[in-house]
Amino acid sequence: MHSPTVGIDDFSVYIPQLFLSIEDLAVARELNYAKLNKGLGLEQMAVADTREDAATMAANAVLDLIHKNDLDPRTIGRIYLGTESALDGAKPTATYVLDMLKDHFADTYGGNCFLHCDVVDLTFACIGGVDALQNTLEWAAAKADRIGIVVASDEAKYEMASTGEYTQGAGAVAMLVKQNPRLLAIDPDFGVATRPAHDFFKPHRKVSKREIIKEVIGLLPDVSAEDMNLDQLEAQLANGLTVNGVLDCNESHLLIHKNTPVFDGPYSNESYQARIREALTDYRRRSGHKAGELLQDFDYLVFHLPYAFQARRMFSEIYMEELKANGQWIDFVDRNQLDVPCADNYEDREEYITKCGEFLRLVSKTEEYRQFVKERIAPGEWASSRVGNLYAGSVFLSLMATLEKALHLEETGDGKSICVFAYGSGSKSKVFGATLQPEWRTVASAFDLERRLDNREGISYETYEKLHRCTAAENVASHDEGSFFLADIHEERNESEGARHYGYASARIEPA
Numbered sequence: 001m002h003s004p005t006v007g008i009d010d011f012s013v014y015i016p017q018l019f020l021s022i023e024d025l026a027v028a029r030e031l032n033y034a035k036l037n038k039g040l041g042l043e044q045m046a047v048a049d050t051r052e053d054a055a056t057m058a059a060n061a062v063l064d065l066i067h068k069n070d071l072d073p074r075t076i077g078r079i080y081l082g083t084e085s086a087l088d089g090a091k092p093t094a095t096y097v098l099d100m101l102k103d104h105f106a107d108t109y110g111g112n113c114f115l116h117c118d119v120v121d122l123t124f125a126c127i128g129g130v131d132a133l134q135n136t137l138e139w140a141a142a143k144a145d146r147i148g149i150v151v152a153s154d155e156a157k158y159e160m161a162s163t164g165e166y167t168q169g170a171g172a173v174a175m176l177v178k179q180n181p182r183l184l185a186i187d188p189d190f191g192v193a194t195r196p197a198h199d200f201f202k203p204h205r206k207v208s209k210r211e212i213i214k215e216v217i218g219l220l221p222d223v224s225a226e227d228m229n230l231d232q233l234e235a236q237l238a239n240g241l242t243v244n245g246v247l248d249c250n251e252s253h254l255l256i257h258k259n260t261p262v263f264d265g266p267y268s269n270e271s272y273q274a275r276i277r278e279a280l281t282d283y284r285r286r287s288g289h290k291a292g293e294l295l296q297d298f299d300y301l302v303f304h305l306p307y308a309f310q311a312r313r314m315f316s317e318i319y320m321e322e323l324k325a326n327g328q329w330i331d332f333v334d335r336n337q338l339d340v341p342c343a344d345n346y347e348d349r350e351e352y353i354t355k356c357g358e359f360l361r362l363v364s365k366t367e368e369y370r371q372f373v374k375e376r377i378a379p380g381e382w383a384s385s386r387v388g389n390l391y392a393g394s395v396f397l398s399l400m401a402t403l404e405k406a407l408h409l410e411e412t413g414d415g416k417s418i419c420v421f422a423y424g425s426g427s428k429s430k431v432f433g434a435t436l437q438p439e440w441r442t443v444a445s446a447f448d449l450e451r452r453l454d455n456r457e458g459i460s461y462e463t464y465e466k467l468h469r470c471t472a473a474e475n476v477a478s479h480d481e482g483s484f485f486l487a488d489i490h491e492e493r494n495e496s497e498g499a500r501h502y503g504y505a506s507a508r509i510e511p512a
């Protein structure tokens with residue numbers, strides 16, 4: 001049976017209005033800016049404002065997609081959200097997105113205009129958006145008139161002064177998924193590799209009441225925790241069944257969920273490198289593509305980018321394996337006068353593994369590899385340099401950046417193909433192929449990505465720190481009309497505790 005062409009018809013992006021220059025962060029942290037800029041490709045990081053969260057960013061991206069494509073909300077069968085910045089442990093963030101959109105379109109299409117729209121969150125670190133896409137592609141393939149939206153939205157926030165801080169970012173990418181797409185047809189074969197890992201995660205952190213009491217006593221002048229009867233204080237908090245406060249709860253401890261992850265940078269890089277290699281092998285097994293033909297089969301390679309230069313740094317291993325598979329490796333080694341480490345020369349296995357890592361870095365510094373990066377990978381890097389990590393949205397931002405860059409290249413006609421490498425910590429990679437469709441130029445010309453990034457507002461390091469510490473009471477951006485915002489969070493400890501309410505700031509109409 002002939003299977004229909006399904007894929008992405010259009011993209012919309014929402015990036016917060018505020019950014020911090022990486023140079024200013026480097027000065028504040030006394031870091032070597034050349035390392036961050038030349039080594040990791042960082043220029044700016046998008047910073048979420050006080051009244052922005054994963055739901056507002058997703059809703060803003062979806063709203064733009066709906067307007068751009070003149071969609072009737074009643075025809076949208078699903079909105080699937082990929083996020084690791086969930087606002088609730090049970091209620092999907094996607095329901096908040098739906099709430100905002102429903103209110104926005106109620107006057108035109110009625111208050112029930114999204115009643116039959118299926119929404120859900122998919123979470124798998126940075127790859128949740130790709131999981132949502134794969135699922136929605138299969139759904140759209142099953143029936144001709146199905147229209148689905150996939151949106152990936154996150155705030156990538158790390159502890160201050162950690163090695164993740166300079167990779168931070170925020171934003172959302174929404175995409176329209178349907179049959180006969182104008183932009184990108186996506187092949188049904190997705191290669192996948194999954195191995196449970198603790199390279200980056202956001203656990204529920206367990207804090208005992210005793211620990212909190214000790215910390216509070218430590219803040220008091222002239223009192224020491226040693227002088228207090230901690231057992232008695234703790235026992236006072238476990239009386240009866242009613243919950244009278246934060247510490248006066250029934251459990252012996254509190255579970256705290258933080259947006260900032262626990263992570264091991266070098267290990268996360270190793271996981272990324274291994275998983276994309278394994279997923280590529282699986283992709284070949286499923287699709288029939290052969291080892292050694294990657295650069296013949298695909299014009300561009302697009303990756304999840306936790307920072308702009310991640311892919312170029314991690315891909316050298318696959319590059320080497322490709323050359324080995326197509327018989328060009330020996331010539332490459334000779335031309336570049338490389339000394340290949342040989343296991344027999346090392347008694348210590350660790351030393352040999354270190355040598356192999358150093359050797360791969362040398363491969364990545366060759367002129368041939370640099371040229372390969374310039375042509376196949378770099379077109380997808382520039383937006384990441386200016387935005388930082390979007391977590392679930394990063395791989396899609398990189399796709400948009402590649403297409404917007406390709407607009408300026410005459411030779412990029414329809415029929416050109418892209419191999420996409422997605423990664424999510426924890427850990428999983430998916431590899432899939434996409435092909436540019438005849439109308440891709442018209443669609444990509446309206447992305448407006450570069451102009452949107454140019455129109456943002458730079459903030460000082462001091463303002464960034466306030467936003468990071470959540471001490472700014474109001475939005476900082478001087479211009480935030482035409483977007484959804486977080487109005488308030490219900491604070492009273494009753495049946496509505498924690499409920500979030502959102503609003504929409506209408507765009508100001510400038511006098512003629």
Ligand SMILES: CC(C)(COP(=O)([O-])OP(=O)([O-])OC[C@H]1O[C@@H](n2cnc3c(N)ncnc32)[C@H](O)[C@@H]1OP(=O)([O-])[O-])[C@@H](O)C(=O)NCCC(=O)NCCSC(=O)C[C@@](C)(O)CC(=O)[O-]
Nearest residue numbers: 034035038039125126163164265266268269272306424425
């Ligand atoms: C990613 C790391 C580990 C990087 O760690 P790091 O210590 O910042 O950087 P590094 O030392 O590994 O590399 C610095 C590069 O700068 C170069 N350099 C040095 N000095 C100079 C100079 N003066 N001039 C020019 N270049 C310079 C240096 O040579 C090197 O480049 P190389 O040669 O290796 O290509 C860190 O930023 C980190 O911990 N980040 C957070 C975790 C992360 O992003 N991991 C990435 C993989 S996991 C992932 O992608 C999933 C994730 C994070 O998105 C989460 C999810 O799935 O939800």
